[in-house]
Amino acid sequence: MLLRHLPALAGLCLLATHVQAEPPALDYPIRPQQVLLLNVTAPGDSLVAVGERGVVLRADKQGDQWQSIRTPSTRTLTGVAFVDANQGVAVGHGGTLLRTTDGGRHWQAVEADTNDDALLGVAALTDGRMAAWGAFGLYLLSTDNGVTWQRHSVLDEDFDRHIAQIIVLADGRWLMVGESGTLASSADRGETWQALESPYAGSLFGALQLQDGGLLIYGMRGNLWYSADGGQTWEQRDTHTTFAFNGAIQLRSGRVLLLGNSGVMLASDDQGRHFSALPSTHASLARAIERGDSQLLAVGDHGVMSLPSLATTGQD
Incomplete structure (x- = not known):
């Protein structure tokens, strides 16, 4: 099940508190946009x-x-x-x-x-x-x-x-x-x-x-x-x-991006001194990496997302 909110997305709210039987091992294709x-x-x-x-x-x-x-x-x-x-x-x-x-x-x-x-x-x-x-x-x-x-x-x-x-x-x-x-x-x-x-x-x-x-x-x-x-x-x-x-x-352009829950994203183009909001991704994001073509690939509760417009430097 996909989770709407991912506090920390490092697992802080997903900790197992009881020992449970493991479900069968996955042995079928997983769609990259339909997995946490x-x-x-x-x-x-x-x-x-x-x-x-x-x-x-x-x-x-x-x-x-x-x-x-x-x-x-x-x-x-x-x-x-x-x-x-x-x-x-x-x-x-x-x-x-x-x-x-x-x-x-x-x-x-x-x-x-x-x-x-x-x-x-x-x-x-x-x-x-x-x-x-x-x-x-x-x-x-x-x-x-x-x-x-x-x-x-x-x-x-x-x-x-x-x-x-x-x-x-x-x-x-x-x-x-x-x-x-x-x-x-x-x-x-x-x-x-x-x-x-x-x-x-x-x-x-x-x-x-x-x-x-x-x-x-x-x-x-x-x-x-x-x-x-x-x-x-x-x-x-x-x-x-x-x-x-x-x-x-931080992207190669120098732009700093913060990824948050519920689609929140912030950007800074002055080395973290000021931040402004970007349009919502409508998905909680956990991590992102910049690809060689300067596009941004992020992961979160909607699986894999490509965010090409965020790699360009703007003005706060």
Whole structure:
């Protein structure tokens, strides 16, 4: 079933609270516009998207023809990341970890210490390192491109907040955002974390470093914050909405786009200093990537969407 609202679209409202029998594995074609998709990435010359019921969709770089891939899981997949054109990892509910070595054509289950808690995201970071994160402080590191994983604590042993995203900053630090205003940085490639003063006590769903070094963090109820000093101080940006923001991207043109629930999209053409509303997409969006032809491909509760007009720079 497609969901009208996708708070965080990282899985925060989709967490399984009870163990349920798994439905039969998918073995039929999935239409790319009729499935809930939560993440998309572009390894090599292909596109890979993941979503509900263990769905993996794969296409060439143009995104014209999508093939549904059967995986070992029927749990909702929330994140996908590749270290190169062939090696990638997808994560999801119930502690699901899947790995591919052929660009997403085939997937194998990977064991890790997750306690069956939901994984909400994964990233390929630096020097063969990957990080996966999720509910109740679940945080895993891999140093071998996702073959094996080790569980680590965040901040302290009692940390139990949902982690929404981890990104690598230009200065080499890692930045983490999450539930209850979680904001932390790591100077040792994710081994240990130090709390940063957060400007917001509610849930943060994502972060983006801009081309000029500025930082954006965003989340619930239209909250959007900007930092020009690496996260030491923050200024709130007026978004004129109370819908959650799920993703952000800076295009090659320099334009910054924020993707939200219920079709909300904002754009900035001055490195995040001011934002204005774009026409509604009439669909909640989770993530987007810019294709080589400058068109934007997004995923959300209407599956795959092409948004060609948003890649051009405008004036706020």
